[in-house]
Amino acid sequence: MLLLKISVGFIGTILIFVGCKKLYEKYTKLWLSPLLTCPAIIISFLVVCQIDYADYNQGAQWLTKLLGPATVAFAIPIYKNFVLIKKNASTIILSLVTGCIVALASSYLIALLFGINNSMIKSLVPRSITTPIAMDISTFIGGEANMTAVFVIVTGLAGSVIGPLIIRFLAIKSAAAKGLMLGMGAHGCGTSKAFEFGEKEGMFSSVAMILAALLSIVITEILLPLFA
Numbered sequence: 001m002l003l004l005k006i007s008v009g010f011i012g013t014i015l016i017f018v019g020c021k022k023l024y025e026k027y028t029k030l031w032l033s034p035l036l037t038c039p040a041i042i043i044s045f046l047v048v049c050q051i052d053y054a055d056y057n058q059g060a061q062w063l064t065k066l067l068g069p070a071t072v073a074f075a076i077p078i079y080k081n082f083v084l085i086k087k088n089a090s091t092i093i094l095s096l097v098t099g100c101i102v103a104l105a106s107s108y109l110i111a112l113l114f115g116i117n118n119s120m121i122k123s124l125v126p127r128s129i130t131t132p133i134a135m136d137i138s139t140f141i142g143g144e145a146n147m148t149a150v151f152v153i154v155t156g157l158a159g160s161v162i163g164p165l166i167i168r169f170l171a172i173k174s175a176a177a178k179g180l181m182l183g184m185g186a187h188g189c190g191t192s193k194a195f196e197f198g199e200k201e202g203m204f205s206s207v208a209m210i211l212a213a214l215l216s217i218v219i220t221e222i223l224l225p226l227f228a
Contacts, residue, residue, distance in 0.1 A: 008051065009059025016041050030161055035153055035189065067132040071213075074191065074206040081203045088176050088204075096208060099184040100215045103128035119144060126216065127151035130187040133213040137220055152187065159186025160193040167197075179204025184212050 020034040020041070046056055078085065085092065104125055111121040122143030126134040131152045138148035163182045172178055178197055182190030183205030191209050195202030 007059060009056045010062055011059070012045075013038075013042060013060050013063055016045075030157075033157065033189075035157060071130055071132060071188075071210070074210055077199065077203040077206050078210070081200070084200070084203070085207055091176060092180065092204075092207060092211070095180050096184060096212050096215055099180075099208075100128075100212055100219050103184075103212075104216065104219060118142075120147065123147040124151050126220070127155045128185065128187065129213045129216045130209050133217070137217060141220060153189075156186045156189030160189040163190060164193060175200035176204050179206075180208045183208025187212070 017034055017038050020032075020037040023037070024032045024034055042056075045051070046053065107125045107127055108121060111124050116124065119142065122141045123138050123145075124147075125141065125143070126137040126148055128134075129137065129152070131149055134148050134152045135145040138145050159182065163186055166172075166181070167178055172181075175198060179194045179201040182194040182201070184190075186193070187209045191202060191205040194205035
């Protein structure tokens, strides 16, 4: 029985994701994004088959643990284009420091404006960082990691839609500008979208996503008294 539960959670999730990804690649519609369709199918399956989430998660938890290594894999395009990154180092650092401060501060202020409770505020603050690191930061400052994951996904989807619209509207040509904007504003989703523009855009987006996460850890530590 335990083996069956693990198979449903682990193998079943992979198969559903692969199917959703192929569907998205064929039709490339936003509402067919695996980030939307995959959870919807899994939730429907669990409800219809009356499978408890705790049983499903016995297998699925191993996929969650792979988020960290998956993020590290973005170092490959960064290594391949290190000379280009070094050439644009000052632009990258200045853009990302500004972006991190704006992302963290705006999340906090918007939450206060709408009267969200303190725990939810702390869950919302790291929304502009890639999921595994955002969840760690949320836990560190006293938020709910699972809620943070939801906010990260919503932010990523919104950014991957709005980002390309801004690029077209402003006629942005620079690969660095496009990549840094998508990586900073929409982390993993944005990086996936950036690679659709080109390898350089994807590389700059990967740099933005990883460095933004590291910078956010430092900035959160500095601003931690504000979140208390």
